[in-house]
Amino acid sequence: xxxxxxxxxxxxxxxxxxxxxxxVLLLTSAAFVTYQVITLRRMTLKDLSTLGRVIxxxxxxxxxxxNEGDAREILAALRAQPHVVAAGLYDATGRLFARYPxxxxxxxxxxxxxxxxxxxxxxxxxxxxxxxxxxxARLDSLYLESDVKAVRDAARLTGIIGTVVVxxxxxxxxxxxxxxxxxxxxxxLALTETAKAVSTRQDYSVRAPPSGRDELGAxxxxxxxxxxxxxxxxxxxxxxxxxxxxxxxxxxxxxxERNEALRRNAAELLAANTxxxxxxxxxxxxxxxxxxxxxxxxxxxxxxxxxxxxxxGRDSLQRVRANSQRMAxxxxxxxxxxxxxxxxxxxxxVDLSAIARDxxxxxxxxxxxxxxxxxxxxxxxxxxxSRLLRVVLENLLRNSWKYTGNQARPRIEFGSTGGNGERVxxxxxxxxxxxxxxxxxxxxxxxxxxxxxEFEGTGxxxxxVRRIITRHGxxxxxxxxxxxxxxxxxxxxxxxxxxxxxx
Amino acid sequence: xxxxxxxxxWLVVAAALHWGGPTPAGQTAPSLxxxxxxVFLFNFAQFVDWPLAAFPDSQTPVVIGVxxxxxxxxxxxxxxxxxxxxxxxxxxxxxxxxxxxxxxxxLFISQSESDRLEEILAGLKSRPTLTVGDGEGFSLxxxxxxxxxxxxxxxxxxxxxxxxxxxLTISSKLLRSAEIVTSRKQ
Numbered sequence: 080x081x082x083x084x085x086x087x088x089x090x091x092x093x094x095x096x097x098x099x100x101x102x103v104l105l106l107t108s109a110a111f112v113t114y115q116v117i118t119l120r121r122m123t124l125k126d127l128s129t130l131g132r133v134i135x136x137x138x139x140x141x142x143x144x145x146n147e148g149d150a151r152e153i154l155a156a157l158r159a160q161p162h163v164v165a166a167g168l169y170d171a172t173g174r175l176f177a178r179y180p181x182x183x184x185x186x187x188x189x190x191x192x193x194x195x196x197x198x199x200x201x202x203x204x205x206x207x208x209x210x211x212x213x214x215x216a217r218l219d220s221l222y223l224e225s226d227v228k229a230v231r232d233a234a235r236l237t238g239i240i241g242t243v244v245v246x247x248x249x250x251x252x253x254x255x256x257x258x259x260x261x262x263x264x265x266x267x268l269a270l271t272e273t274a275k276a277v278s279t280r281q282d283y284s285v286r287a288p289p290s291g292r293d294e295l296g297a298x299x300x301x302x303x304x305x306x307x308x309x310x311x312x313x314x315x316x317x318x319x320x321x322x323x324x325x326x327x328x329x330x331x332x333x334x335x336e337r338n339e340a341l342r343r344n345a346a347e348l349l350a351a352n353t354x355x356x357x358x359x360x361x362x363x364x365x366x367x368x369x370x371x372x373x374x375x376x377x378x379x380x381x382x383x384x385x386x387x388x389x390x391x392g393r394d395s396l397q398r399v400r401a402n403s404q405r406m407a408x409x410x411x412x413x414x415x416x417x418x419x420x421x422x423x424x425x426x427x428x429v430d431l432s433a434i435a436r437d438x439x440x441x442x443x444x445x446x447x448x449x450x451x452x453x454x455x456x457x458x459x460x461x462x463x464x465s466r467l468l469r470v471v472l473e474n475l476l477r478n479s480w481k482y483t484g485n486q487a488r489p490r491i492e493f494g495s496t497g498g499n500g501e502r503v504x505x506x507x508x509x510x511x512x513x514x515x516x517x518x519x520x521x522x523x524x525x526x527x528x529x530x531x532x533e534f535e536g537t538g539x540x541x542x543x544v545r546r547i548i549t550r551h552g553x554x555x556x557x558x559x560x561x562x563x564x565x566x567x568x569x570x571x572x573x574x575x576x577x578x579x580x581x582x
Numbered sequence: 583x584x585x586x587x588x589x590x591x592w593l594v595v596a597a598a599l600h601w602g603g604p605t606p607a608g609q610t611a612p613s614l615x616x617x618x619x620x621v622f623l624f625n626f627a628q629f630v631d632w633p634l635a636a637f638p639d640s641q642t643p644v645v646i647g648v649x650x651x652x653x654x655x656x657x658x659x660x661x662x663x664x665x666x667x668x669x670x671x672x673x674x675x676x677x678x679x680x681x682x683x684x685x686x687x688x689l690f691i692s693q694s695e696s697d698r699l700e701e702i703l704a705g706l707k708s709r710p711t712l713t714v715g716d717g718e719g720f721s722l723x724x725x726x727x728x729x730x731x732x733x734x735x736x737x738x739x740x741x742x743x744x745x746x747x748x749x750l751t752i753s754s755k756l757l758r759s760a761e762i763v764t765s766r767k768q
Contacts, residue, residue, distance in 0.1 A: 140755035143625040144738055145618070149759040212628040212753075 089264045096256030097249060104248050108241035115237045119230045123162075123204055127225050128197050130160060131208035135221045138168055139212040142219050147177055154179035164203070165224040167192075168210070176219065192220035203227060266290035266299055273302070283310035360417040363410045370410065374403040412539035415470075416524070419546050424464045431459040431504065434469050435493045438476050451483060456494040459504065461571040467547045468571075474540040475506040475567050481536070482510035482529075482565070501570055509564035513557070521557055544569075613655070618736050619690075619716065619729055620657040626688055626712060626727070627667050629756035633749045636687060636710040643673040645685060647711075649702065650692030652676055680705045691725065693717040700724065703744075710749055722766040726750075730761075739763055 086094070134153060141149035150168050157163045157179050165187055166179040173191035197206035204225040266287075273287040286303045290296045377400045385393055435455045443451075461468065476491065483489035492507040513521065513528050520526045522545040525538040548555045552572035559565030627644050636642075644667050646658065662672035677683050680695075680702045689711050695702060696717045703724045706713060715721075716729040721741040726748070728739045738760035745752055 137755060140629055140753060140759050143628065144622060144756070144759050145736070146759035212625075212755075 088267055089260055092260040092264060093253065093256050096252050096260070100252035101245070101249055104245045108245055112234065112237045112241050116230065116234045119233045120199070120204075120227070123225065123227065123230055124197050124206075127163070127204055127206050127223055128208070130157075130163070131197070131206045131221055131223050134166070134223075135208040135210040138221065139210055142168065142170065142176065142210055143212060150177035151179075151181060155181070160225075162225045162229055163223060164226050165222075167222040169220045169222065171219050188222060188224075192222055195220070199227065262291075263295065266295040270299060270302055273306075277306065283313050356417050356420050359413060360421070363413045363417065366410055367407065370403050370407055374400055374407070377403065409537050409539070412537045412543075416539050416543045416546065419467065419470065419543050419550075422467075424467065424550060426462055427465060429461055429463055429465045429468050431461055431468065431472065432457050432493070434465070434472050435459075435476065438469075438473050439491075442476065442480050449480075449484075449489070451480065451489045451491060454490070454492040454494070459493070459495055461502070461504075463551045463571050464547075467550070471544050471547050471569070472506075474544045478540065478567075479506060479508035479510060479565075482512075483508050484510070486510055496568075503568050503570055505566055505568045507564065507566040512559040512561050512563045512565045514561050515559065518557055518559075522555065613657070615731065615736065616654050617657050617661075620654050620661045622729065622736065622738075623658065623688055623690060623714060624661045624665065624672070626714070626756075627672070629753040630688075630712055631751040631753075632687060632710050636685070637670070640669060642685075643671045645673045645675055645687050647675045647677055647683060647686040647689045648692065649677045649680060649683070649689055650694035653692060654690075683711070686711050688712045688714060691715040691717075691720075706748075708748065712745070712748070712750055719766075721763050724765050727760075737761065741765060 083091075134156070138150055138153045140146070141153060154166050154168065154177055157166055163179075165183055167175050167188040168177045169192040170176045175185065175188060175190075178185070178188060193205070193207050195207045195209055197204065199205070204227050206221075206223040206225070208221040208223070210219045210221055269290075270287050273285055276282055276285045283306055286306060287299045289303075290299050377396055381393065381396045381400070385396075388396070432455055439453050439455065443449075472493070476493070479491045483491065486509060488509075490509050493505075494507075495502055495504045497503070511529070517528055520528070522541045523538075524542040526542075527536060527538040529536075545555055548569050548571070553570040555567065555569040557565055557567045623646055627646075646662060648654065648658065652658075658674050662674060665672050675686065677686075680698075683689065683706070687710070689706070691699065691702060691713055693716065699715075699717070699720070700723060703713065712727065713725050714727045714729070715725045716731075720728040721739050721744075724741065724744055726741050726744045728741075730737045730739050738756075740752065740757065740760045740762055741764060742752070742757070742762050743764055
């Protein structure tokens with residue numbers, strides 16, 4: 080049994096037709112039959128009461144003068160009314176005086192007359208009429224009993240007619256409903272078919288057949304318009320999709336080409352860099368031997384022939400020696416820088432605070448007279464190459480030591496600030512500082528903001544520091560102002576990738 | 583009350599209608615017969631129409647008279663006691679002689695007056711009095727209604743001419759259950 084809501088719409092419409100017309104017909108027929116039966120009963124009752132009154136009036140004399148024959152004769156007139164099945168005249172004592180039909184068994188009539196009036200009893204219409212010649216002289220009672228066959232027959236006939244009419248009308252309603260439901264159901268079915276075709280085949284070119292100008296017609300039209308628009312949009316979508324795919328392919332091609340070019344560039348650059356490093360190393364290395372000769376021979380000249388030279392000659396030789404020594408330092412620094420680039424990296428946990436304290440101890444031992452105040456935060460550590468990180472801290476702390484030389488109350492600080500979840504180490508001093516517009520030049524090789532006479536140095540240290548930090552995946556930057564001190568910040572992001580990544 | 587009275591009356595009649603039969607004829611038999619006749623006398627009032635002049639006003643009683651020897655005893659008085667006809671009471675009067683009769687609506691002429699019947703009837707001629715008797719040939723001799731006893735039943739024999747001559751109208755229903763005769767021509 081399919082639940083009602085799942086019935087096909089045609090069946091629903093037919094059911095509605097039949098239900099409504101059936102109900103209407105049933106109610107009408109019921110009202111008709113009821114009216115008919117009530118009317119018939121009332122009419123039968125009226126007929127019988129009229130008959131009763133006539134007979135009662137006629138039989139007064141027969142009763143008043145105890146004429147049984149006359150009474151029987153009067154009652155015999157009831158033969159004209161076949162529906163009267165029994166009648167009796169009772170005298171005032173309640174004794175049966177005359178009966179109809181004459182051969183009626185005495186027990187077919189009540190022994191004594193019932194209460195006056197007419198009523199339906201035991202499937203019969205029973206009437207009791209008082210017999211009186213004048214208003215207050217009652218003589219006796221007339222009892223009449225009529226079968227209600229006529230009423231029953233009429234009711235049955237009406238019922239049969241009603242049933243036939245209902246059946247025919249229902250059949251007509253069914254046939255008419257079947258014929259007319261198409262006007263509602265067909266456009267809906269067509270719409271459903273179209274919608275099915277659209278959803279299963281994604282075919283937006285189908286259209287529902289147009290119907291009338293009613294709501295269903297409007298629905299069909301709207302549906303078709305919708306389909307047209309969807310079809311159009313679908314086509315546009317397909318086109319733009321194709322175009323987009325083409326564009327993506329183009330872009331991918333382009334990117335691949337660019338990537339290839341970049342990769343090639345990087346390889347070239349790496350090669351060039353390596354070559355340059357090797358060149359710088361060999362140059363520096365090769366420069367040392369002649370420089371040592373210059374210095375050595377200058378020393379020999381100064382020791383062996385010093386007394387023979389005048390003051391100017393000795394001074395010139397002194398200068399040669401100083402500059403050759405300075406050049407040796409430069410070459411050493413350059414070699415150090417090159418080594419930093421070339422050396423293997425061993426990653427381990429490094430206690431930066433301990434290294435800083437170590438360096439500071441060295442500095443203070445070398446110049447115990449300087450009143451520099453150090454503030455080194457305890458427990459700072461990072462993962463990296465301890466040797467290289469020592470070079471970083473040594474360069475930065477020595478820089479600070481150097482540039483606070485002119486400061487009355489020098490203060491050097493090593494600590495960290497935790498910005499953006501990234502550990503940032505810093506070395507801060509209150510020394511000479513620098514002008515922020517040269518901040519980008521600080522870390523270049525041989526770039527110096529001060530003259531050697533002001534502060535000695537080679538201009539390689541910060542370049543070295545930057546290389547080391549870069550090899551550790553970190554960044555380094557500086558803030559400062561002239562005579563306001565400087566702060567160097569750096570981060571260390573050591574990749575797990577172990578030692579010796581290219582950089 | 584009238585109904586109750588009628589019921590009581592009919593109890594009497596019911597008994598009277600069967601005075602014969604198993605009961606051997608005896609002293610009580612005439613009495614039962616006269617009970618029926620008394621009721622019939624009373625009942626005539628309902629089936630006879632008198633001319634307007636018979637009742638000068640609305641309170642004029644319906645007079646039932648007995649001329650000669652009274653065979654009813656107290657029965658007639660008992661029958662009409664308390665009864666009315668269209669608001670009129672009933673009254674029973676007994677006459678010794680015909681000239682005593684003034685206004686009388688129903689007159690029972692006893693068999694004791696049989697010899698003088700024609701004379702009496704002549705005296706009543708053109709007066710609206712229903713004459714009733716039970717003597718042999720009463721209606722043939724000009725009496726209006728005669729009680730005839732047949733097979734223990736009281737039947738009526740009516741001289742319609744005499745009735746009409748007295749300006750009285752008898753209900754056709756009464757006529758139905760009666761035998762109609764005419765005066766024997768003399």
